[in-house]
Amino acid sequence: MTEQERRTEEAGSGAAPDAEDRRGLSQGIAVAEGARPQKGLTEEKVFELNDVAVLYDGNPAVREISFDVFKNRITALIGPSGCGKSTLIRCFNRMNDLIPIARVEGEILYHGEDLYGPNVDPVQVRKLIGMVFQKPNPFPKSIYDNIAFGPRTLGMKGDMDDIVERALRRGALWDEVKDRLDENAYGLSGGQQQRLCIARCVAVEPDVILMDEPCSALDPISTGKIEDLMMELKDDYSIVIVTHNMQQAARVSDMTAFLIVELDASEKNRTGRIVEYDETQTIFTNPSDQRTEDYVTGKVG
Ligand SMILES: Nc1ncnc2c1ncn2[C@@H]1O[C@H](COP(=O)(O)OP(=O)(O)O)[C@@H](O)[C@H]1O
Ligand SMILES: [Mg+2]
Numbered sequence: 001m002t003e004q005e006r007r008t009e010e011a012g013s014g015a016a017p018d019a020e021d022r023r024g025l026s027q028g029i030a031v032a033e034g035a036r037p038q039k040g041l042t043e044e045k046v047f048e049l050n051d052v053a054v055l056y057d058g059n060p061a062v063r064e065i066s067f068d069v070f071k072n073r074i075t076a077l078i079g080p081s082g083c084g085k086s087t088l089i090r091c092f093n094r095m096n097d098l099i100p101i102a103r104v105e106g107e108i109l110y111h112g113e114d115l116y117g118p119n120v121d122p123v124q125v126r127k128l129i130g131m132v133f134q135k136p137n138p139f140p141k142s143i144y145d146n147i148a149f150g151p152r153t154l155g156m157k158g159d160m161d162d163i164v165e166r167a168l169r170r171g172a173l174w175d176e177v178k179d180r181l182d183e184n185a186y187g188l189s190g191g192q193q194q195r196l197c198i199a200r201c202v203a204v205e206p207d208v209i210l211m212d213e214p215c216s217a218l219d220p221i222s223t224g225k226i227e228d229l230m231m232e233l234k235d236d237y238s239i240v241i242v243t244h245n246m247q248q249a250a251r252v253s254d255m256t257a258f259l260i261v262e263l264d265a266s267e268k269n270r271t272g273r274i275v276e277y278d279e280t281q282t283i284f285t286n287p288s289d290q291r292t293e294d295y296v297t298g299k300v301g
Contacts, residue, residue, distance in 0.1 A: 191222025
């Protein structure tokens with residue numbers, strides 16, 4: 001993790017919205033409860049991307065990205081290394097704002113509201129849209145304090161012991177740590193640390209959880225636990241996951257976006273684009289683009 005990501009993580013994912021203000025991105029803009037379609041009746045959109053591009057120093061790393069992310073679904077971003085998966089997932093909580101040379105173009109709507117609009121508070125965005133990184137990054141604090149940090153910072157109401165227990169249960173970690181909550185989180189295994197980071201994320205009751213290759217540093221057993229956890233969490237959250245593990249995308253996700261990287265005419269600039277976005281089952285069993293088929297069947301990588 002870069003210094004920048006670490007700082008963002010500390011500033012952002014520990015924090016949380018008030019219960020009354022789960023959707024509004026800035027003070028005063030709240031999405032009316034009745035305005036939202038009921039779960040199950042239609043596919044509610046959490047994000048709508050319209051012709052999004054991200055440029056570093058003026059060179060597009062991804063471009064012409066348009067797709068919707070649906071509520072209570074797991075959306076996977078797959079594609080070869082360097083195609084812009086991390087760049088793209090950072091658009092969803094404005095983390096590219098923290099990279100001085102990065103510029104985001106196009107439109108990203110979050111529950112219908114412009115995520116990059118002038119009245120939007122980026123700090124509020126990162127409260128609502130939590131992120132879990134490739135390498136587990138617990139704070140050098142006790143297990144208890146890792147979870148309590150965000151709720152305390154936000155002044156969340158309720159008994160802190162209950163908040164911590166609930167989050168650790170949601171993170172499928174409670175039974176393993178309930179007798180050593182005051183021990184330093186660094187004493188946990190890598191897989192436990194990652195579940196702690198997920199629990200820390202859910203402790204502040206976000207709306208969306210972003211995960212950038214959350215299992216790539218973990219063994220298969222820990223990976224399986226996190227995959228199970230993701231499938232439980234999607235009842236309450238919308239999840240976007242970057243993975244280079246196609247079996248993982250096929251196992252856990254509902255929707256999959258497949259990206260490739262294209263060279264421009266000068267063969268100097270590489271830009272990622274979406275080849276295909278569809279239900280995961282379609283992407284893996286009946287893709288409409290030959291390049292998707294070649295990738296998911298392992299012909300190219
Ligand atoms: N902070 C950055 N500054 C400059 N270029 C970057 C930065 N992050 C990523 N890139 C470039 O953007 C392209 C896509 O990178 P990335 O989003 O990390 O791809 P992936 O996650 O799919 O491997 C790469 O060419 C990479 O070098
Ligand atoms: Mg990446």
